[in-house]
Amino acid sequence: MRAGVLSKDAIVEFLNEHFINTWVPNSELGRVRRLREPIAKKREREGDPFDTTHPLAQTIIKGQKAGSKKGSPVDSYIISPDFELMGKKQVRELEVNAGPGVLSPMASYQIFLKDALAGKEPGLGNIVLTRDHPSEEVLDVVRTPTVGYLDYTVVVIDVTSFENGGTLTIDIKIGRAGGDGEFYLFDEDGELSIDEEEPKDALTGTWGEPGDTLQMTHRFDRGQVFRLGASGYWDEGEMCTNAFQARISVESVEKPESM
Structure with a gap:
């Protein structure tokens, strides 16, 4: 202490x-x-x-x-x-x-x-979002892969409380140290492949250079669990570690009132 x-x-x-x-x-x-x-x-x-x-x-x-x-x-x-x-x-x-x-x-x-x-x-490492707590921020790092194309830092995003679905938004700020960052969103069962430059199971993805601000959005129709995979770029020429900050939020879909 x-x-x-x-x-x-x-x-x-x-x-x-x-x-x-x-x-x-x-x-x-x-x-x-x-x-x-x-x-x-x-x-x-x-x-x-x-x-x-x-x-x-x-x-x-x-x-x-x-x-x-x-x-x-x-x-x-x-x-x-x-x-x-x-x-x-x-x-x-x-x-x-x-x-x-x-x-x-x-x-x-x-x-x-x-x-x-x-x-x-x-x-x-889990982010649990609810109607009372619809957003949260995480701070972590991305590293240059030493094997394969991607070396994931994984953040589990639990939105199961949004039974009717909603829009998941991830706002990302990459640190100013050396090293680009790649970010991919997967569902709970998607494979976080390290053998593909762009993993085929990714629902959406983006990348950026040091200091960049990025955004990913994904519409979902039921409560579920996602995984955000963040990695450094494989072809940097040297080992790099950089920070990133992500604000993860959900805008819910209201259940229509019954007639």
């Missing part, structure tokens, strides 16, 4: 009172790179090893790398009795003081718990 976060008594009190069952310092699991060597020496000196091979520790380590939102100093995980990661939420998303029209921390966390228990895997 970052000292700056844990030095705020209100945050610590808030988490301990409402949410936290077990504190596991990030440093113990090797998340803080600069502390890995000092902690290893400390363990050796004090004879107090921390077993990072334990299934619980491995699940938390997996959670640190999961999802589109990475890097939070404090994460909350839902883990099953079989050590399966069911959901992840950043503590910074739980505002201590909710304002008018904003869900309270307890209500927000309750939705998180319900989504996890319903198998929606909140925070693990």
Whole structure:
């Protein structure tokens, strides 16, 4: 955990009172790179090893790398009795003081718990859109493929609550670092092929250069699950990594009133 976060008594009190069952310092699991060597020496000196091979520790380590939102100093995980990661939420998303029209921390966390228990895997790369929450933003990266034409960063988009369908819009902003970006939308069963320059199962797609703003739209007639596949361009001549930000939203179709 970052000292700056844990030095705020209100945050610590808030988490301990409402949410936290077990504190596991990030440093113990090797998340803080600069502390890995000092902690290893400390363990050796004090004879107090921390077993990072334990299934619980491995699940938390997996959670640190999961999802589109990475890097939070404090994460909350839902883990099953079989050590399966069911959901992840950043503590910074739980505002201590909710304002008018904003869900309270307890209500927000309750939705998180319900989504996890319903198998929606909140925070693990899945975007769950509803009529009450019709848009969400993700920030991730694209990389130059080392094998094949595409190396996908995948965002799962769940729009099953829109039973009558709607229009899915994805607004993309590519970072200004080196490397072009390619973006393809697939349905749940579509093959994310790496052997085709333009995957045949893609419903729609677009590409752009650093700094470009792009948009993809797709009309669907029933609630379903999509996958957004983002990749760097294969013929860059060198390895490149670039960021992208995507705002994913749905405009619903109203069910016609019966006569």
